[in-house]
Structure formats: structure tokens, C-alpha cells
Amino acid sequence: MSQPRFRNWQAIQDEVLRRIHARDWPPGHVIPNEVDLAAEFGCARATVNRALRALAEAGMLERRRKAGTRVALHPVSRATVDIPVIRQEIEDRGQSYTYRMFSRKIARPPVSIQARLCPDSPVDCLHVTALHLASGVAYVFEDRWINLATVPAAANQNFDTISANEWLLATVPYTHGDISFTAEAAAGAEADLLGTARGAPVFVIDRTTWDHDRAITTVRLSYAPGYRIRTSVGTPVSV
Amino acid sequence: MSQPRFRNWQAIQDEVLRRIHARDWPPGHVIPNEVDLAAEFGCARATVNRALRALAEAGMLERRRKAGTRVALHPVSRATVDIPVIRQEIEDRGQSYTYRMFSRKIARPPVSIQARLCPDSPVDCLHVTALHLASGVAYVFEDRWINLATVPAAANQNFDTISANEWLLATVPYTHGDISFTAEAAAGAEADLLGTARGAPVFVIDRTTWDHDRAITTVRLSYAPGYRIRTSVGTPVSV
Known part of the structure; x- marks a missing residue:
């Protein structure tokens, strides 16, 4: 048996990024839902969710309650700044x-x-x-x-x-x-x-x-x- | 019957913030776990989780896998900056x-x-x-x-x-x-x-x-x- 390609959420994140950059999934493209992606990647839905959440937080994906998840039209670099006392x-x-x-x-x-x-x-x-x-x-x-x-x-x-x-x-x-x-x-x-x-x-x-x-x-x-x-x-x- | 005080996660967030600022829960204090808080507030554990997660993202709480959730020793103002093309x-x-x-x-x-x-x-x-x-x-x-x-x-x-x-x-x-x-x-x-x-x-x-x-x-x-x-x-x- 071969090694599974998608062992963890980071591997799924990398694959989603690859598809975005290769324009398999161009800007605005609605990507498959989590259940279908989990079946394709042979992993738990929670693992797909973790990867998509990270990409949404990074500004690469836009998640919409009803319309599904799509590739951001205008990806941004999102930085977090901590301002202490x-x-x-x-x-x-x-x-x-x-x-x-x-x-x-x-x-x-x-x-x-x-x-x-x-x-x-x-x-x-x-x-x-x-x-x-x-x-x-x-x-x-x-x-x-x-x-x-x-x-x-x-x-x-x-x-x-x-x-x-x-x-x-x-x-x-x-x-x-x-x-x-x-x-x-x-x-x-x-x-x-x-x-x-x-x-x-x-x-x-x-x-x-x-x-x-x-x-x-x-x-x-x-x-x-x-x-x-x-x-x-x-x-x-x-x- | 009286209205429940904690109808949603925002109400729980406000109550947790109140306790932090009143020093009922001082900096470094390990707060009760989600199950106990859900029982106290009369709500679902997921609602407590949502409130605590928002406060952790805002830098008010520190969540540790094994040591539980504690009040941040040095709360910071955390800002997100989007840098588009x-x-x-x-x-x-x-x-x-x-x-x-x-x-x-x-x-x-x-x-x-x-x-x-x-x-x-x-x-x-x-x-x-x-x-x-x-x-x-x-x-x-x-x-x-x-x-x-x-x-x-x-x-x-x-x-x-x-x-x-x-x-x-x-x-x-x-x-x-x-x-x-x-x-x-x-x-x-x-x-x-x-x-x-x-x-x-x-x-x-x-x-x-x-x-x-x-x-x-x-x-x-x-x-x-x-x-x-x-x-x-x-x-x-x-x-």
C-alpha cells in the first residue's frame, strides 16, 4: 500500500495553495465542499476544515455561510500586530x-x-x-x-x-x-x-x-x- | 421565570471581561474549564468555547493544551493589518x-x-x-x-x-x-x-x-x- 499523500492539515493546505497558484482554482472559483474534499483527500472532514480555516485567515479563501468557500478575488497579506503596554x-x-x-x-x-x-x-x-x-x-x-x-x-x-x-x-x-x-x-x-x-x-x-x-x-x-x-x-x- | 442572563456568546464574553477587570480573575489566574462554565452560565459548551476563543484571539486569555485557560499576564492589543496588492x-x-x-x-x-x-x-x-x-x-x-x-x-x-x-x-x-x-x-x-x-x-x-x-x-x-x-x-x- 502506498503512503497517504495527505497526512495532516498542512499537507492539504499546501495542495489547496498549489491548485490556487496553478489556476486550477482561479480567483472567485467556488471550491468543493468539505465533505467532498475529505473524500478526495482520504482524511477527516475536521482536517480539511482546519486547512481551509488557516487559508481563510491568511486571506487566500473567502468563506460564506451559504455560498460556500471560494478563492479570494483579491488575496491580501494579513499581518497581526501585537501592541503591549x-x-x-x-x-x-x-x-x-x-x-x-x-x-x-x-x-x-x-x-x-x-x-x-x-x-x-x-x-x-x-x-x-x-x-x-x-x-x-x-x-x-x-x-x-x-x-x-x-x-x-x-x-x-x-x-x-x-x-x-x-x-x-x-x-x-x-x-x-x-x-x-x-x-x-x-x-x-x-x-x-x-x-x-x-x-x-x-x-x-x-x-x-x-x-x-x-x-x-x-x-x-x-x-x-x-x-x-x-x-x-x-x-x-x-x- | 427570569430571562437567562447569558443568551449568547457575546454576553458570556462580557461577563468574563467583567471578572478580569474586577480582578475576580487576576492576571495569571486559571479560569474554570468550559464544562463548568457552561453549567454556571446555563448554556452549551460550544457557546462558552466561542466566547473564550474570541477573548484569546484578542489577547486577553492564554489557552494552553494541558494547563487550561488563564488570564493573560500581559494583555496586548492585537490588530490585524491587511496588505492588498x-x-x-x-x-x-x-x-x-x-x-x-x-x-x-x-x-x-x-x-x-x-x-x-x-x-x-x-x-x-x-x-x-x-x-x-x-x-x-x-x-x-x-x-x-x-x-x-x-x-x-x-x-x-x-x-x-x-x-x-x-x-x-x-x-x-x-x-x-x-x-x-x-x-x-x-x-x-x-x-x-x-x-x-x-x-x-x-x-x-x-x-x-x-x-x-x-x-x-x-x-x-x-x-x-x-x-x-x-x-x-x-x-x-x-x-
Whole structure:
């Protein structure tokens, strides 16, 4: 008897990928259902399901409840980015973490911030700016507004020893958030604090988080030069 | 009879999140198994599984085959970034796509590129530079090296009408890739092509892809000012 060709889900994934790339199954093609594929490959349906799920997560297949599974019309590279607490990110690099708060005041936010935190009617917010350092060197500048209508307890926090970043993650649950990455020119005070020239390129993360429909906070994190987000793309490797 | 409190997996997810944030289940705490939770919540085990899986994908729980499920010691915000073919990305913005190739030559790559494509011994590679335009305006500059030992067919491609980005994705399967995001200062020729000042901040994506252990290509994509990657974080919203 010959060895079965499809011993595991990775072997099935490779075969499905081969058919996609050979255009046996072109973009938009509805592929056979799991039961038929399991019969063809001589394996359990769960094994086929595992392979198709991995390919769908990687963006190669589109699974539709009723219309079946088809080859993606426009396959994308799908990358997962993990964004830890800043203290943790610095300690994971083997560096020591320190934190310096610069300002803290309650105020009506500017219109651009209101649009994110309180689009219906302006409310008082807590504005905190702070620098996070890695082994004594500026790592990221935090410019944050906290919605006091959603998080009244923030008004009682000094944020001089624990950062707003860490306090919020530890105490205020959020359901979802918007996040974006850009390259921007370092503005005056920000450039000075980050130890870079004014106008130098800085990597910026903008993030706004909500608890259901109530906005919690919006933050602009600008990283000192050299910051790099690393991740990976593609289907799982079968070796 | 009262309404059941946990009608669906989202309600269970909210309750698990509440316990985590209330420190009923502190970081590192091993939570009850699915069977016990299903009994407590009065629902099917599959419903509990769905809720725990969503929380694990969001980085709030860590699931271990034998040790059970525990609250993450260092919860992270986990974001998924989709990176489509450049033509598709531009057309998805409702803009027209054009492409202009600048250079194409076969050469031994510099050491920094060899380290990615052929670390064991140098091989000939195809070096292609090109500009992708959105409605006639510079969008992203592509600086790519293709490993001809892995992709010999690339030597026969002109890349004057179809970009290397699109040709590779359509014809050369990759198993996995490394990707990184940085902010960099626009260098001379790159700045001119992108229509920005030299030294202006540009968003850069570096990507290297492999077919199993054979490197296919490495590319540096530098985007014209204003480029922003948008995504979302957090657990799915239950409204």
C-alpha cells in the first residue's frame, strides 16, 4: 500500500495553495465542499476544515455561510500586530523602564479631539502628556485625552508614578478601538523631548478606544527615531 | 421565570471581561474549564468555547493544551493589518491606477540584501524600481530585489506593464514573510519621485517572503506623505 499523500492539515493546505497558484482554482472559483474534499483527500472532514480555516485567515479563501468557500478575488497579506503596554514592551527588550509626566489638566478638548471622544456635545476631559524612557533614553511621547464622562475616576489619578497607559488598561475595560500608523515630522516640543531634530521622521500610533458606544480615551504615541514594528504575513509554514 | 442572563456568546464574553477587570480573575489566574462554565452560565459548551476563543484571539486569555485557560499576564492589543496588492489598494480608494517602471537589471545585491535573500552564498538577483500612482499622483515607490535562484522565470519578465508586486503575487506562491513598518527620512531620488522634500517623513514597509526555506523577494515600499494604515483592536463588540 502506498503512503497517504495527505497526512495532516498542512499537507492539504499546501495542495489547496498549489491548485490556487496553478489556476486550477482561479480567483472567485467556488471550491468543493468539505465533505467532498475529505473524500478526495482520504482524511477527516475536521482536517480539511482546519486547512481551509488557516487559508481563510491568511486571506487566500473567502468563506460564506451559504455560498460556500471560494478563492479570494483579491488575496491580501494579513499581518497581526501585537501592541503591549509600553512598560512591558520596553522590559521585553531587556531595558529598564522609567516614566516622566509633563502635564496634567482638565479641559475642554480641541475640536479634533472632541470629534473622537464626544462628537455629540463637548465634555470635560483630562489631558495628560508624558515621556516613557528605555534605560534612560526617550522611547515614546504620550499625548492623551481621557473622557471624564466615561471614566470619572481618572480625575482622581495623579499619573505621576503609574502612567495613564497602564492605569487605563488595568482598570477600564474597553470593547474595541481604532488604531492607525503614520510617519510624521516631529513637532517642536515633541522633537526636543524625543531628542531628535524638529521635522525628523517619527513613527506615530493614533488610538481611540471605546466601551461599547462610549469613548474612553484617545492617544497619540510618537516614537523616537529607529522605532520599528515587526510582524509576519502569510499562511502557516508547513516544514 | 427570569430571562437567562447569558443568551449568547457575546454576553458570556462580557461577563468574563467583567471578572478580569474586577480582578475576580487576576492576571495569571486559571479560569474554570468550559464544562463548568457552561453549567454556571446555563448554556452549551460550544457557546462558552466561542466566547473564550474570541477573548484569546484578542489577547486577553492564554489557552494552553494541558494547563487550561488563564488570564493573560500581559494583555496586548492585537490588530490585524491587511496588505492588498498595490493596484487593488489604490482602486479600493476609488482612484485610477498607473504604474511606471524606472530601472530593471540583473546584479549581485548589496550585502544588506544578500543577508535577506541568499545568506549562504551570493546569487544573481533582479533589481526593479518602480512608482505606483493614484489618479496620476505618486503613491508609493517600490524598490525590489528578486532571487533568481528561487524565481528564474522573473529574468524573462519586463515588468513594464505589470508590476513585479502583482506578477509575483499572481504566479509565485509564498508560504510566509517578514514585514516591518518604520518612519524614515525620504532619500534624494526617492523624495523627488514621491514629490516631497528630501528628509521629509515617509512611511516605509519592508517585506521579505519565502517559499518554505527559499527566499523569493525583498521589497522596500516608501509611501508619499499622508499615507496611513488603519485597523482596529480589541474584542468583538457586542451591541
